[in-house]
Amino acid sequence: MTLSVAPERAALETPVPQIIGGEEAIGAATFPAIDPSTGRVWAEVTAGTPADVERAVSAAAKAFPAWRATSLDERQRLLWAVAERLGSGAEEWPVLLATENGRPIREAGLIDVPTAAEIFRFFSGVVRDLHGQTVPCGPGAHVVTSPQPLGVVAALVPWNSPLISVAHKLAPALAAGNTVVVKPSELASVSTVEFVRILQDVFPPGVVNVVTGDGPDVGRALVSHPGVAKVSFTGGTETGRSILRDVAGRLAPTLMELGGKGSMIVCADADLDTVTEDVLTGIFAANGEVCFASSRLLVHESRYESLLERVCERADRITVGDALDPSTQVGPLVSRAHRDRVAARVAAAVEAGATLRAGGVEPDLPEHLREGSYLRPTVLASPGGTTSASCEEFFGPVLTVESWADEDEVVDRVNGVAYGLANGVCSADLARAFQIADRLESGMVWINTWFATPLGQPQGGVKASGFGREGAAATVLEYTTTKVVHTSLDPTRPPMWT
Incomplete structure (x- = not known):
């Protein structure tokens, strides 16, 4: 994918691919990306299929055992490298984001790019504090807990702040040792694909994948896939309800950051x-x-x-x-x-x-x-x-x-x-x-303020605005499950079978 930035507009010379298992994949069909400033098509994006979802989840599942075994210092190093990679393209990102969803370019440069980079820096620090606990249960037992990664995470990203949103999902999920399949909105897919593309030489193949396409077809296939261990979604409340219905049958946990009326x-x-x-x-x-x-x-x-x-x-x-x-x-x-x-x-x-x-x-x-x-x-x-x-x-x-x-x-x-x-x-x-x-x-x-969302401050809602929290140290735990190991130190047993 080659992005050419003309003085007045951005344009893509080739169709935008999906990235599955470390490889770019251009499908047989595409859908248009429309510049909302002009109403004109500026790119064609691969229209993924349920078969692409199957390949992406399989690639993520294959990469999971090795990725979960990486040391915390290695994860820290790689998450910091992502932040540096984002910063190195600071001049091109605002043009891409503004062309994609109509966000004023001055906001994209001042807010979106540095915030996304800072999210990865934040979680690169948080990851070193990922630990379990020793639970006092009396002199006859030694009980410890440890946070365990879940597996393959489906991350569904909205169109309004795609770079920030994908960072909010990828950074803690990867820090916890999960692999990820990202599904961006059809209205703003290009920046997410480009972001995943520049990560391919940072993480092993299959750790981060992206599939593109519409929600009812590709999105539903992803959240319904039995190989997906958790769904993390940011978007509208009605879509959130639909996703919850899709995952209810297999009891997959979800993180929902939904609508609001502030x-x-x-x-x-x-x-x-x-x-x-x-x-x-x-x-x-x-x-x-x-x-x-x-x-x-x-x-x-x-x-x-x-x-x-x-x-x-x-x-x-x-x-x-x-x-x-x-x-x-x-x-x-x-x-x-x-x-x-x-x-x-x-x-x-x-x-x-x-x-x-x-x-x-x-x-x-x-x-x-x-x-x-x-x-x-x-x-x-x-x-x-x-x-x-x-x-x-x-x-x-x-x-x-x-x-x-x-x-x-x-x-x-x-x-x-x-x-x-x-x-x-x-x-x-x-x-x-x-x-x-x-x-x-x-x-x-x-x-006495608004829009104050420093990293470390949990972000999320109640009622129809969803559940789960992003942007805080505890967010890493949203992408883990707790394992308990109980060791008996007492050889005596009650006389139940005499």
Whole structure:
């Protein structure tokens, strides 16, 4: 696969292959990769089949015994080498990522590439602390535990931050001694394939494989395969439910990082200058296509109009355009179909009583971008929070602003949605903020900030937002099972058979 980066666009000269057992495999059929900035095809990707899944799982299973036997210092060395390899391509990755899913190139360079590299550095350190315990069970026994790798892990990666997501899955799974088959989204496959490709001279053949294709065919074949020991999935809640149904028959464990409907509660004493910046970042960064975006803003009634006006004024000034343009602040949504779904949800909310205060329309762009999938940053005013905009995940640059007067009421409204991934509280009174945070049904709660996800801090949700945690030292244990070895030190036995 040869990536040629023209001044204005990226393009691939040959079909994007799958990588199975250390070898590139181009199938008989392909599907198009579409640049969401222009609506044009920029690459053809191999359309994998269930037979390819069978070969990939077999290759991973074959590589597993040798890989699980590698020493912890060797795993540490190789994980660090991956981080270095990512950093060496720091200039090319942003172009590829922006072309693939519409993430503004400045964000891809500032966030995606260094974060993915840092994930591997983090777990290269964590791996040296992978150990069991001695369990005190009395003088007649010596009981020890040890973490054991599971085997072949199926890692299903979403399209919105593919490089970060694949790092979050590969690094801890490999650190624990597992082998992996990665399945990227059909909407953003190329960066994942390229990432796996550059790892092939780092890890032994078969340790990391990638298959490409659609979810109902290739994805389902992978999660349903009896040789897969664990499924790690990041994506939509409904797809997560479908995967759980597929693995239920063989009781395979799963890690699910699913959808969200993040709410930011703004108290009467909050600093509106800081809050405004956090709101804009929370909902419009990454084009709003983030599971823990702050898509609901619940403002105390005494500050409601003031903050709403600030946010709308700033939203109207955001630069929307080509993801490859360094001046672009919000790029295109990942596809026209997704853009149309988001726009339809905005229209439904307005029909139900929300007021469109900013955006909600396609921007006026140059001719060569008019087939792209753009939507201006959108702000809906819904003081009572009674429309679908307050409970549905839009997964786009759409903010719903609500009003509240009573603390119990606002907590009930936040907890009333099906999701529980990330919420926030903004207040000058930290004691009050902690009290509110403690009452929120959420895997993550931010106080006076948003999007703070340093490595070491567990990431994950509750309720319909999934289960399991990524990004922390304990994540390695998500990819292990505990073995107990009990040694008897007492030769006496009870007289049961005399």
